[in-house]
Amino acid sequence: MCYFEMTRWSCGYWKWGNFKQQCNKEYRTGETCGLKLVFDTAYQMDHCKICDTIGKKERRKNKMKDDINRWRREGNRRATIEKTQQDVDDLERQIYDLWETHLEKQRTL
Ligand SMILES: [Zn+2]
Structure with a gap:
């Protein structure tokens, strides 16, 4: 599980953002293990x-x-x-x- 930023719009649409932090199952630098977790969420007040x-x-x-x-x-x-x-x-x-x-x-x- 690796951590990513997430963007959420007021209409409910969302998308993954930048890669933030590796989990301890993944040792390859710059790689991600494929399971995404939310690091933090950027809320957009407008529609997507x-x-x-x-x-x-x-x-x-x-x-x-x-x-x-x-x-x-x-x-x-x-x-x-x-x-x-x-x-x-x-x-x-x-x-x-x-x-x-x-x-x-x-x-x-
Ligand atoms: Zn939308």
């Missing part, structure tokens, strides 16, 4: 990068949905609406995948 990315994609998706609704009212934009709807679907899939990654990380703590 994944949340940032999700937020940006959500905003883009919502803007596209607004556009689609406006175009539907205006009419005559069928091709553009279809194209944009595909982009919205893509974004929704990406957002879903990002959340899966995020939740998986929270589960493994």
